[in-house]
Every structure is written in structure tokens, then in C-alpha cells.
Amino acid sequence: MHILIVGTGYVGLVTGACFAEMGHTALCLDIDTKKIENLKKGIIPIYEPGLDEIVKRNIQQGRLLFLTDYAEAVQAATICFIAVPTPSQNDGSCDLSYVETAARSIAKHMKEYRIIVNKSTVPVGTAYRVASVIRDELAKREASIPFDVLSNPEFLKEGAAVQDCLKPDRIIIGSDKTAPAETLKEIYSAFTLSHDRILMMDTLSAEMTKYAANAMLATRISFMNEIADVCKKVGANVNEVRKGIGSDSRIGYSFLYPGVGYGGSCFPKDIRALISVAKKAGSEPLLLQAVDQVNNRQKKVLGQKISKYFAAKGGLKGKTVAIWGLSFKPDTDDMREAPSLTLIEDLLSQGAILRLFDPVAMPNAKKTLENIPNITWCKDEFDAAVGADAIALLTEWKQFRLVEFPPILKKMKGSAFFDGRNQYKPLDMKTKGFDYIAIGVPDQIKNT
Known part of the structure; x- marks a missing residue:
């Protein structure tokens, strides 16, 4: 089946690639022309394990297409997924402008029955709102075209999104009608041999489930x-x-x-x-x-621990702190609302000098922290430790698990290690010569 996915971010691109992997023809649409041109060449805008491989394979096999033309895409696809951003507004509510724009654009080019599926994470009642937007747009055209709007929330973990999509724990289909829900269920049948992992419910409940x-x-x-x-x-x-x-x-x-x-x-x-x-x-x-x-509050805890430690050592001004890991979690380059950003802002405001390293997120981090003084971008965790008065672990990348610490300590100026993920054994770190401070762990561990 030909499936349209509007939006080529984490959700849209992974969903489109996985549909293609399962034999469907996926048309991924985005209004960002440069992004689409890069995707046609197999240039992936995000880091996600396994995504690069299935995108390139399905482009070569002709099942994964990238385009910017709504007219072409809506005409070709029976089912249209909306997978666009839904950012927070100042009051915390969800900005649905991208969703509504996508729905309006689909409606402008509809010539016959279509199923529109909300894949974006949206507030309860959004499917009805999207239906209203489509009806209004069709009314402007004086067109009487049937359609249905369903909810199909995503449950993809960044860093494991491809596997989550190909082998889902559950697939939620929200619809107030049986026929379109059965069509969507059939599309997903390749993803699960047991239909008990496809949960059918009403639209409002599906939106609330996410x-x-x-x-x-x-x-x-x-x-x-x-x-x-x-x-x-x-x-x-x-x-x-x-x-x-x-x-x-x-x-x-x-x-x-x-x-x-x-x-x-x-x-x-x-x-x-x-x-x-x-x-x-x-x-x-x-x-x-x-x-x-x-x-x-928790995002500020490690900064408070570092400030307290250095208070007896003349304060943080002029002290060098190495930060290991910048992305909000391992196996992604996503810097959005990453705890590292809170710590970096805190330490810089106190006059600290920072040496930063992340295995994957450095390009995105540099964009976020562009032209900020007192930051050195390092090639690895050993480079980051050179001359550091302290090291702070923010993201638990696998390569940090079994680091050879004696050479690290020799490179450092000080001996403080702040473990924001409780990755290491306190007594072991103390034995190796570190002033080790973790989260929720007493400074003196009585039991070995």
C-alpha cells in the first residue's frame, strides 16, 4: 500500500522507513527542500542506530520516497499520517499549528476518500479538531469528499526507535468507526504476528494513552x-x-x-x-x-554538588570541569532539554572553564552552545580530562562504563568525579584516588 507520512523528524522518518522495510511504499513529505534533497541522497538528519541502513536500502529498492509536493503525495496515498512537531507553548500547552497546517494541506489536495492518522503526540480531542480543519478546508473548495481521522500514537524511544517500530510492544489504534480502524490494522499486520498487540479503542482514549x-x-x-x-x-x-x-x-x-x-x-x-x-x-x-x-529541581542537583565541593577550594571561578556526555540520553544526538545544558549554564555563570565531550551529539551541542566562551570541544573522554579539576558524567554512554581511570586521574589537575548517573562503584572510585560524589549515595559507604 502507498502510505504518506507528513514530517521527516524522529517519528516520521523512522515510521516511513519501517513501513518501507515491511513492504509498503512510503512517501515521506517535508516542506524543508534541503532536508528532502539530502534524504534522497541517503543523508540522515538525525542519529538513530539502524536507521541509516534501512533508509538507504529502501531508497535503493524504490519503496522509500521523499518529496515536498502535497498534490502528488495525497493523490498517491490512501492513508496519510501526520507526524509533525507539537512543541510546548509558553503556558505549557501543546502547539498544534503544524498539525493543523498539515491537515489543511492534505484537505486542499484530496480528490477522493482518505484516512488521516494523527501520529504526532497531541492533546485529547485533537482528532476531532483535525477533522474540523479538514471539513472547513473542503467547504472552501465546495467539495464533498469523505474522510476519517484516526489516532495512532507513537511509542518510540530515541536510541531504540527502529527496533521499537519494527517490533512494537503494542500498537494503539484509536477510531470511532470500525472500517478505517480495520484498514489501519491491516497495514500494521506485518509488524506483529499476534494481533493481541494491536489494541483498538476509541479516539479520545488512544490520545490519552500516549x-x-x-x-x-x-x-x-x-x-x-x-x-x-x-x-x-x-x-x-x-x-x-x-x-x-x-x-x-x-x-x-x-x-x-x-x-x-x-x-x-x-x-x-x-x-x-x-x-x-x-x-x-x-x-x-x-x-x-x-x-x-x-x-x-533535579537538573540543578549536580551543579549544586559541584559548587559545594569547590566552595572550600576558592570557588568555581577559573576551575576546569570536564563534562562527559551531552545528549539527554545515550544512543541519540538529541540535545533538547538535556540536563547537560542546565549544568553548563550553571557552571559558566560561576566562572568555570569547561571541556566537553559526547560520542555523537557534539555537532548539535555546538549549534546550541555556539560562540560561548570558556568552552573547549574535546575529541574523547581522555582529552576532556586534561587539566580538569573535576569530571562530571551526564550521559551514560557505553564507552564510559569501563574507562581506564588511572590514566584519567594522571591527566587531571584535581581528583573530583561527579557521577550524575551512578555508573560507578563508590568504594572502587575512592580507592582509585577520586573524590567521588554520586546521586543519592552517602559519601562514606559502610558495606563493600
Whole structure:
């Protein structure tokens, strides 16, 4: 089947490539001409493991096409997915202007029945809003063309998006009609041999499911970060506490890792959007607000620990801090709302000199931190450590797990190591000569 995907960001490009991989013909549309020209050449605008390979393969085999012409795309495709950005507005609500523009553009070029599918993360009720936009546009044309609008939220993790798309935990299809839902179900049949992973529900529930899923995961992260704060103050070790509660089958181990807070394009935006949705509906989202507040506080924790450490050493002014990892999580180059940005701003404001390294996100980080003084971009973690008074680990890239630390310490001027992801064993790091400070871990560990 010919499928149109409007938008070639993380969601649109991965979705289009995976549809093509499963045998469909995917037409990926974007209004960014330069981006489309690069994609035609196999130049991928994002870092996502495995994506480069399937994009190039399906371009060569003619199943993955890139274009900017709505008229051509809408005429060719029976189903039109909308996978465009839905950024936060100043009040935390979701900006639907890109979604509405895409819907309007599809409606302008519709000549016969089409199924329009919201793939973007959107507030509850957006499918009805999109339907209204399409009806209005068709009315301007004095055209009477049938269509249906469905919800099909994405559940892709950056860094594992291709596998999540090809082998999904579940596929949510939201529709108030049976026939279009069955058509969408058939399109996804290649992704799962067992249809019990395709969940059919009404449109509003499907839209809410996406927000609720991300809110639950964000809640677990903020919960553990708050527990880590309590552990630090009472002398408990959050690493042991995490194992203790995670062993409960009702809780499990996923998303129970304390750290420097969550970032990226999903959790922060979706929590704020859900808070806005709740308030507009007359609900008081106390827990969701607390999740957001805890996360904002957590992003500042490592900076506070660094400032406290150097307070007795003349302050941070003129001190050199190496930062390992800049992206908001491993296996992505996404810098959106990355905790590293909060730390960098904090340290620079106190006069620190920074040496930065990330295995993948350096180009995007340089764009974000362009022309800022007192920043040196380093070739690897060893280079970053040269002359450093302290090292701060912000992103738990695999290559940082088994670093040879004796050579690192020799390169440093100081011996402080601030572990924002609790990657290392405290006693081991202290034995190697570091002043090791982590999240929710007491300074003196009694048990080996």
C-alpha cells in the first residue's frame, strides 16, 4: 500500500522507513527542500542506530520516497499520517499549528476518500479538531469528499526507535468507526504476528494513552530522584534501595534509576501538555505538577554538588570541569532539554572553564552552545580530562562504563568525579584516588 507520512523528524522518518522495510511504499513529505534533497541522497538528519541502513536500502529498492509536493503525495496515498512537531507553548500547552497546517494541506489536495492518522503526540480531542480543519478546508473548495481521522500514537524511544517500530510492544489504534480502524490494522499486520498487540479503542482514549504512558515513566524517574535525595540525607544508598524495590514484581526495575533528571523532546513537553489538558478539563493535576517540579529541581542537583565541593577550594571561578556526555540520553544526538545544558549554564555563570565531550551529539551541542566562551570541544573522554579539576558524567554512554581511570586521574589537575548517573562503584572510585560524589549515595559507604 502507498502510505504518506507528513514530517521527516524522529517519528516520521523512522515510521516511513519501517513501513518501507515491511513492504509498503512510503512517501515521506517535508516542506524543508534541503532536508528532502539530502534524504534522497541517503543523508540522515538525525542519529538513530539502524536507521541509516534501512533508509538507504529502501531508497535503493524504490519503496522509500521523499518529496515536498502535497498534490502528488495525497493523490498517491490512501492513508496519510501526520507526524509533525507539537512543541510546548509558553503556558505549557501543546502547539498544534503544524498539525493543523498539515491537515489543511492534505484537505486542499484530496480528490477522493482518505484516512488521516494523527501520529504526532497531541492533546485529547485533537482528532476531532483535525477533522474540523479538514471539513472547513473542503467547504472552501465546495467539495464533498469523505474522510476519517484516526489516532495512532507513537511509542518510540530515541536510541531504540527502529527496533521499537519494527517490533512494537503494542500498537494503539484509536477510531470511532470500525472500517478505517480495520484498514489501519491491516497495514500494521506485518509488524506483529499476534494481533493481541494491536489494541483498538476509541479516539479520545488512544490520545490519552500516549500522554498517560509518558507521564507514568516520568513519574517513576522523578520518584526515584526524590527518594535519592532522601537517601543522601539519611545515609541510605539509593542504589541498594532501587534493587530492593525493583525486585518486587509489582514494581519492576525499569525507569528506577536516579540521575540528573529527564530531558528530550517527549517527557518534559508531554508532562506540561497533560497538565494543561487536565487544568482545562477542570482537574487539579497535583502529582503531574510535582513530577515536573522535581525534575526541574533535579537538573540543578549536580551543579549544586559541584559548587559545594569547590566552595572550600576558592570557588568555581577559573576551575576546569570536564563534562562527559551531552545528549539527554545515550544512543541519540538529541540535545533538547538535556540536563547537560542546565549544568553548563550553571557552571559558566560561576566562572568555570569547561571541556566537553559526547560520542555523537557534539555537532548539535555546538549549534546550541555556539560562540560561548570558556568552552573547549574535546575529541574523547581522555582529552576532556586534561587539566580538569573535576569530571562530571551526564550521559551514560557505553564507552564510559569501563574507562581506564588511572590514566584519567594522571591527566587531571584535581581528583573530583561527579557521577550524575551512578555508573560507578563508590568504594572502587575512592580507592582509585577520586573524590567521588554520586546521586543519592552517602559519601562514606559502610558495606563493600
